[in-house]
Every structure is written in structure tokens, then in C-alpha cells.
Amino acid sequence: MLRRLGPVIVAALLAGSLGTAPATQAATPTLPAAIPALSPRPLVAFSLVVPVSTAPSGLIARAILPKGVACPPLVARTSSGKKVARASRPRVIPGSTNPAFTALRSCEAKMPRNATRAEFGGLPIPSSMPARIDRLAIVGDTGCRIWESYIQDCTSAQDWPYARIAQRIAEDDPDLIVHMGDYFYREETCPEAQADLCANSPGPIPGLPFTDTDYSWLADAIVPMAPLFPVAPILALRGNHEECFRGGNGWFLFFDPSWQSADLCAPVDGVAPTIISDSYAVDLPLRGDRALRLVVVDSSNGSDTSITPSLQPGQRAAYQAGTALAADAGESWLLTHRPITGLVTTEYSPPPPTEWTPWTSMDQAAASYGLLDDYGIVVGSHIHVVESVQIPGLPGQLVVGNGGTLLDSSTGYVIPPHGALADASGQPVDPGLTPYPTASRLWVRAQFGYAIATPGQGSGAWRFSLRSVSGDEFAVCRLRAPDLRCADA
Numbered sequence: 001m002l003r004r005l006g007p008v009i010v011a012a013l014l015a016g017s018l019g020t021a022p023a024t025q026a027a028t029p030t031l032p033a034a035i036p037a038l039s040p041r042p043l044v045a046f047s048l049v050v051p052v053s054t055a056p057s058g059l060i061a062r063a064i065l066p067k068g069v070a071c072p073p074l075v076a077r078t079s080s081g082k083k084v085a086r087a088s089r090p091r092v093i094p095g096s097t098n099p100a101f102t103a104l105r106s107c108e109a110k111m112p113r114n115a116t117r118a119e120f121g122g123l124p125i126p127s128s129m130p131a132r133i134d135r136l137a138i139v140g141d142t143g144c145r146i147w148e149s150y151i152q153d154c155t156s157a158q159d160w161p162y163a164r165i166a167q168r169i170a171e172d173d174p175d176l177i178v179h180m181g182d183y184f185y186r187e188e189t190c191p192e193a194q195a196d197l198c199a200n201s202p203g204p205i206p207g208l209p210f211t212d213t214d215y216s217w218l219a220d221a222i223v224p225m226a227p228l229f230p231v232a233p234i235l236a237l238r239g240n241h242e243e244c245f246r247g248g249n250g251w252f253l254f255f256d257p258s259w260q261s262a263d264l265c266a267p268v269d270g271v272a273p274t275i276i277s278d279s280y281a282v283d284l285p286l287r288g289d290r291a292l293r294l295v296v297v298d299s300s301n302g303s304d305t306s307i308t309p310s311l312q313p314g315q316r317a318a319y320q321a322g323t324a325l326a327a328d329a330g331e332s333w334l335l336t337h338r339p340i341t342g343l344v345t346t347e348y349s350p351p352p353p354t355e356w357t358p359w360t361s362m363d364q365a366a367a368s369y370g371l372l373d374d375y376g377i378v379v380g381s382h383i384h385v386v387e388s389v390q391i392p393g394l395p396g397q398l399v400v401g402n403g404g405t406l407l408d409s410s411t412g413y414v415i416p417p418h419g420a421l422a423d424a425s426g427q428p429v430d431p432g433l434t435p436y437p438t439a440s441r442l443w444v445r446a447q448f449g450y451a452i453a454t455p456g457q458g459s460g461a462w463r464f465s466l467r468s469v470s471g472d473e474f475a476v477c478r479l480r481a482p483d484l485r486c487a488d489a
């Protein structure tokens, strides 16, 4: 099952890292005179954006290594010329997740303040938060889908273009990269009859209450993302594909921006827990005296189409914490994987009679109710298109969910007669929540790509360049907070 992935790992190990040699390097036809020693260098290393309460520099360095290789030191050079070496710590997973993570480990160290250069295990990584943001890259929903009858061709750079998109983002040289969540999609064993499409993609380990493994994370995220890692710090959000019963264990092992948090999704008595991560904020300096506060709320759990009573108190607390963080910022965005007011295609409607509406996600709309006024925009992904939705009285909703995962339909997007939190006949889905008015504007495009956001003139003004797999601008969104307008280029 893993035979096509094995050479990727071996090539990377022999080359010393994924960043210095293509993983597809062909084997030489003759035997080498001597087998080179396995390099102790990580496969990849990167810098994750974290709140300053976690690390005063705003960055945690992560390295992903073969199991058995010691955690390397983080070596940084500070602005005063001093060399600082910090021991890194392993992120420890418990025995209940171990069977799915037999090949890789993750190590971390907090980046020192005022670092001007940094290497982790010999690999150069971003050493500081940007002094000024001119280009902010946004990408979301990136893994290769293997689920029921939805089998994406993971062998094709046309059908699954995440690696190409990551390369294009790296070439655009952004100051910061935001991943909106949904990294992990190889959640089923590749059907025998379609093995040629799935590249024998690694499937779940039978008997475990979650579906990811380190091999599937390697294939879905770590290898295709490699071009991004040396370029800029990564602000990583958690999507619903990183819920604990799906890809949550790999998320917490590799990408979660908390210190020593690898065990949070570990099964308890054989059951995957429900975890809502703490909301946090990151401040980004812009031109002049402008600054942008990004508020991150974990919306990985819950339902798109109904209100989950058991989830609501914790999810509402997450949005309340986000609003408290946004309250004293001049300019702030809410980043959360599931859109608050996103529209899916009506082609996915179940047959009548039904109370289904195309608004998604209902749990998030209910939990955030009355808590969105301080934001200039809500950025999400989750729907596999790019989309903007304007609701009177709310910040514009931007969806950037076109990062490589099988796209949603390109047709069937219409403004429904009733707004979010109303059922199909216009009645409140919760008697305590007056439904929102319906949208005044909707724009959708189903095309692979990513966004580059640049600050415009004046507080709250931004330009989002929506770019294709080849980097061409195919549409532009302009934000005059809270007003968002998108149009084809």
C-alpha cells in the first residue's frame, strides 16, 4: 500500500531534506559505490505564527523528522550578531495514536526575539514576524480527496494542483502565508479499482477512531507544502478535516500553533474527543501607522446544516473570546474555517420536501450571532470555490477554498429568498435568533488557486488578487470594510 510513498521518503532522507532535492528524483541504474549515511536533518522545517503569549517572538519553529532521529537545535542569529542555540522538544503523542504515526516525529522550539536568521536542523526558516505586511497569501482546502465516490486523481498536477499552487505562492514571495484549514483528505483506503488515481494512497489504520496517518499527512500536506516553508511564516488554521475523528492527530502533531499540544486529539477510551482550540489574535504592522489584527476562531467542529446543542456553549465562548480580542483593535479580520454566511450550490439540495437551505455553516452562524460587529471582514474556506457574500449589517464574507481539493460545482449559486438562520420557509431555526436578512451580493468562481491580499489606501481598505494555478490574476475583490466586492479580472 505504501510502496509509491516509500521512495519519496527515502529520496528526501538521502538528500537531507525535502527542500533541497525534488522528491521525484529518479534512482540511478547502477549501484552506488557506498550507501550514504542517513542524514540527521529534518525532512522539512518551518515557522508557525503563534500568539505572543505562546512565544514573545510570535513564532514557533517546527521540524518534521524520521522517528528515531534526535530533535535538533534551533540556531538563530540575533540583530546584535549573537548566535543563539536552543534545544528543541519533541511533540509527544500518546500510545492511542502511536499506531498511525510510526514513521515521523515533530520537534519544536520557540524562536528567539530579534532573530535575523534561523536554521532548524540545518534548514533555513523564517526568523521573525514581518516588520511590514505588503503581501498576505491565503490558501485553503488543499488535500487530495479520497472519500466514497469522490476520488480525485492524486497523481495529476492538473486534477490535484496543490504542489503547483504552493510553488506559485512561494514565487509571489509573500510576507505571511495563511492556510485556512482542510489539509487532510485521504480519509479512506484507495479503492482497488481506482488505485491508479490514488497512487496507492495510504488509508486509515483499521480499528482506530480517526482516519489519518503520518504517511497520509506526508502525501497530502508536508510534501506539497515544502516550497512554502523557507519563504514566510505560516498562520495555520484548523478545518473540519482536522476534527479529532478525521485528521486531528496529525494536525496537532505537525501544525497546531500551541506549545506541546500533540496529544489533544488522542482517543479517550477508544473515542475521538471534541476539542475547540482557544481563540487567539496576531497583530500585523502595515504601511504607515496602520496595523491589522487577525483573530482566529476554531470552527472545525459542528454541523453545516443544523444547530448542535451540545456544541453551542463552547463554540459561542470561542467567538466571545474572539470578539474580546478584536474590541480594542483599529482594524481586525475574523479568520475561521467554516464560513459564517457562506452559500453552497443548490445542486447539492436533497430532494423535496426539505427544510434545507444553501446557507452554511449553521452551527457557526448561531454561535457567532451578535458577535461580528468589530470585524472588517470574515475570511473562511470550506466551500471549494472562491466566493464573496455580503449580508446587510454584517462584514463581508470571503471564502478561499480553492487550494487543490476537488472543486465544488461551478453552477447553482443563487441568493436564496431568506437569510442565514432561517429555514426554507423563512422561519427561525432557533426561536431565540432572528434570521439574518438575505444577501445583497453574491459572487462565486470555481477555479483552483489562491489569494494575495495587499493593503489599500486608508483604514479597512484591501485588495485581494485571486490567482490561478499558474499565478495569473483571474478576479479581484476590494474591501472597504465592511463592504466587500469581487469581480472577474
Ligand SMILES: [Fe+2]
Pocket: 141, 182, 382, 383, 384, 401, 405
Ligand atoms: Fe474542505
Ligand SMILES: [Fe+2]
Pocket: 182, 239, 240, 241, 337, 381, 382, 383
Ligand atoms: Fe471544510
